[in-house]
């Protein structure tokens with residue numbers, strides 16, 4: 001019964017979702033690399049791919065607050081067929097402003113912060129995280145100083161520039177001298193590697209001195225890039 005209702009909704013949805021989708025115009029100088037498999041799935045409202053549906057079930061289990069956002073259509077690159085608008089990574093960790101990211105990025109962020117993040121906050125700072133500052137989710141752009149598209153152009157990356165604790169303290173992501181703040185941030189940066197495929201932050205390079213860049217870029221050999 002429920003399945004039939006779901007199927008009926010899926011069949012009825014394309015026209016509405018098509019109307020709601022966003023067409024994105026690339027700047028003339030932006031490179032157009034070969035789209036990734038998911039970027040070719042420019043569709044609106046059809047039944048979700050199995051891995052996407054499974055990922056969203058994981059988000060619900062993790063109590064992530066999210067809603068589907070309008071698909072982004074673009075010629076070749078920068079398409080985002082299944083963006084989510086994420087407003088919290090748990091009932092206790094808000095995301096401000098809301099992040100437009102794909103499901104796997106949201107799931108990794110929730111796993112990282114619900115476990116390692118909260119443990120590190122309590123151990124080093126004496127209070128849990130209540131909010132993260134989203135510095136960037138989806139954006140169609142190249143990597144700094146390079147022609148290759150950033151993982152942000154696939155909704156596959158999240159930048160975090162600040163943590164707010166339940167007692168109101170704000171911990172900016174930056175370099176600290178020997179301090180509990182440094183231990184807190186270094187713990188998260190270290191443990192993020194593996195949950196995320198790319199982890200950059202203070203100490204990595206000048207571009208990441210004031211935020212964590214976390215992404216899910218798939219490399220051919222499955223390796224990670226963490227500095």
Ligand SMILES: [Zn+2]
Nearest residue numbers: 157158159213
């Ligand atoms: Zn980034």
